Amino acid sequence: MxxxxxxxxxxxxxxxxxxxxxxxxxxxxxxxxxxxxxxxxxxxxxxxxxxxxxxxxxxxxxxxxxxxxxxxxxxxxxxxxxxxxxxxxxxxxxxxxxxxxADKEHKYFTCKNCKTICRVPVGKGNVEITCPKCGAKIRGKT
Known part of the structure; x- marks a missing residue:
């Protein structure tokens, strides 16, 4: 060795x-x-x-x-x-x-309470979604 x-x-x-x-x-x-x-x-x-x-x-x-x-x-x-x-x-x-x-098929919304990111398909118009984590309502246009 x-x-x-x-x-x-x-x-x-x-x-x-x-x-x-x-x-x-x-x-x-x-x-x-x-x-x-x-x-x-x-x-x-x-x-x-x-x-x-x-x-x-x-x-x-x-x-x-x-x-x-x-x-x-x-x-x-x-x-x-x-x-x-x-x-x-x-x-x-x-x-x-x-x-x-880069995702052109979905619009992303961020919950103001818990900062969770929610995804919605584009082309649905004005939407109101419920956050899956905290239950808060998020309004936006897709």
């Missing part, structure tokens, strides 16, 4: 039972890189701002490494799950707005 294979085997043994890299960890690493690059450009113009961003990136980097080597899998998975829910909420809203705009 060569040196590199032994090193790899040792690292695999070290990481056994630890969290490793997940989606939140990757997001933290990418955020660190972006903050570092911005701090390099900001360092010349606003030295204090660049230093603050640099130390924020280093703190985030330390937190990402802590999460990767953590043995408390339950807590790390809970954190990752919350991150994925937040990410899904942010990205799915933008994606569905694009899809709604």
């Amino acid at each position: 060569g040196f590199m294979q032994g090193l790899k085997k040792g690292f695999v043994r070290l990481m056994y039972g630890r969290n490793g890299v997940d989606q939140l960890g990757m997001a933290m690493v990418w955020t660190c890189l972006i903050l570092d690059i911005v701090s390099m450009f900001l360092q010349r113009r606003v030295p204090v701002g660049g230093a603050v961003l640099y130390w924020a990136a280093m703190a985030l980097w330390a937190l990402a490494i802590f999460r990767m080597f953590s043995k408390n899998l339950y807590k790390r998975r809970e954190e990752n799950s919350r991150w994925m829910q937040l990410r899904w909420r942010l990205l799915s809203g933008r994606k569905s707005a694009k899809e709604r705009h």
Whole structure:
């Protein structure tokens, strides 16, 4: 067995039972890189701002490494799950707005009470629909 294979085997043994890299960890690493690059450009113009961003990136980097080597899998998975829910909420809203705009066969109404999106076929004239979630009446023209 060569040196590199032994090193790899040792690292695999070290990481056994630890969290490793997940989606939140990757997001933290990418955020660190972006903050570092911005701090390099900001360092010349606003030295204090660049230093603050640099130390924020280093703190985030330390937190990402802590999460990767953590043995408390339950807590790390809970954190990752919350991150994925937040990410899904942010990205799915933008994606569905694009899809709604492209849909020419339906008109979309948003309930003012619960923010539920209701779909009605185009060409029905003035309609009054009932929200399936909260029961509020929504009026509009299709």
